[in-house]
Amino acid sequence: MDQLFSDTSKNEDRGDLESSFTAYFRKTKKESKIITQETIDSIELHLTKGNIQGANSVIRDALKNIGNIPINVAVTGEFGAGKSSFINALRGVGPEYESAAKVGVVKTTMRRTAYKHPEIKTLTLWDLPGIGTLNFVPKDYLEKMKFQEYDFFIIVSATRFTKLELDLAKTIGFMKKNYYFVRTKVDLDLDHEKKCKSRPFDREKTLQQIRSICVNAFSQNSMDVSQIFLISNRHLSDYDFPVLMDTLVKDLPAQKRHSFILSSPNITEAAIDRKHSSVQQTVWLEACKAGLLATVPVVGILRDDVEELQVKLNHYRVLFGVDDASLKVMAKDSQVPVEQLKKMIKSPYLLETKKEETLGEMLLKYLETLDLGNGGLLASGLYFRKTFYLQFLFLDTVTEDAKVLLRETNLRKQFKLDSPKLLTMTRTNDYYQEIIR
Known part of the structure; x- marks a missing residue:
């Protein structure tokens, strides 16, 4: 895959990572955090002391726990x-x-x-x-x-x-x-x-x-x-x-x-946002772990693997109920063609490329359009930036897709309209125009 950034890593990035980690979890609400405050404090202490392997070990154990308890x-x-x-x-x-x-x-x-x-x-x-x-x-x-x-x-x-x-x-x-x-x-x-x-x-x-x-x-x-x-x-x-x-x-x-949180049905936009926040924390912890490793010279910089990216994207689509199987169920319940629902969302097409466009150019285009509202999370380690911007893009996209489908379902329930009339209605809305386009 084409390189999007230089493969040079600087030790001074550790300070950025420490400050970014602290800032991120300080702004995350207590009732939304998926790791304990004790774990957060332990990671911060290791980072402050420059104990990269210690911080990495705590993060690795935390990620293992939240997925297996x-x-x-x-x-x-x-x-x-x-x-x-x-x-x-x-x-x-x-x-x-x-x-x-x-x-x-x-x-x-x-x-x-x-x-x-x-x-x-x-x-x-x-x-x-x-x-x-x-x-x-x-x-x-x-x-x-x-x-x-x-x-x-x-x-x-x-x-x-x-x-x-x-x-x-x-x-x-x-x-x-x-x-x-x-x-x-x-x-x-x-x-x-x-x-x-x-x-x-x-x-x-x-x-x-x-x-x-x-x-x-x-x-x-x-x-x-x-x-x-x-x-x-x-x-x-x-x-x-x-x-x-x-x-x-x-x-x-x-x-x-x-x-x-991941098991919760997408019944409100607030529920979808909560799911987004929870998954974002796991991506961020994985990114921190990768960023920490990238500061260790013997580890070096790993190249992105498009197959792994596709697996990750598919995983997010399943979690947020916008995968092909979920769309088929929704289409059956709504009595509309599944292709009509697919036209309203973006995530199925994220990794599609045109012949004249290299994969690296496509990913760079996504990076340029990616909303940096994540708070400058990816501040440390070039492998950190290079790999995980895309996961944040995937997460933001499937989250918005889930909201679009929820709005479409709610409109259908509220107005009990037939599908052509409903689609016309949604197209008159600027937001839906952008999503469908």
Whole structure:
């Protein structure tokens, strides 16, 4: 591949790398960081002392941890509460998937059932039978369900929370683990209220009544009122599902946060931005590690490998749901040709080149157009700049692609337009004009 920069590395770049590393993680919000503050402090200390191998070792271990630490989520609730649909929603799969939790099927087993995330293999959601089903006291129930294996519990109900479920939450709290109350099927409650002709429909009042019923159950059980998340498994972006995801991400330990964020469905632009921030941190850590190695003379400068770049780009497209398989599913759900969706995004064509254009010239063109809003992250080591600018470009592009597709989906839901009319509408918008062009 053509050289984009000189292969000369300077020791004084270490100072730039140290200051860039410190500045980057200082500006990253605490609830968004995917490595612990202890790890950040350790890397900074090694850099300050000029201990390149020490800093590299800490970064390498941190990257290994965030990609391999398992996350186990327990979901419990009585039959009919919407547990299976909720688990499928968290996993980003529909009921038609072979690996989906079966919806509307009477449980014949009293054992827990594991459901792996289809892409994030470290995430497992456990469907636990309702505590009332087993007729156990909370402590015995938790022991039988292997309490210690879970990072947190989600208690699901489609009506009101029972005394057994509230007592279970108390016991979970005593054992120093987090629990969250999720009230499902609120869309059905609202639909029912709309059909009631004896009184005018008030959406917010109805939601408040649902919440009040749950709150009263806490009071009757002499329990402090917990946050209650009202959700619809069919319409994730509505109601409290985005708030629930924000809360879970914030409460997780830093080293487990990355995998959980990547598993989150792209239901809002904020969720997509959070995913972008998380992946950006991993790219930046990899870039730091490469930059550190580039200051060691025996390592030298490595050449970019277009095949590896293609693998990385494909990986990002999968993570952000803009890969070919995801586009086919979206096209089927939206009843539009998949090629129409492809015309709206840019990432599938990032590594395409014209005959008269060398690959090096193409990459240089991308570098010239790359938004440097990453805060001057790539300040140290020429291999650092040369390899990782492209990964940041890939990441920024797939992020914007995911937002474009989300907007298109939301427009379709909002206006219920046929595809030609919708495409005409989006083309009148300057932003969409640029994306489609």
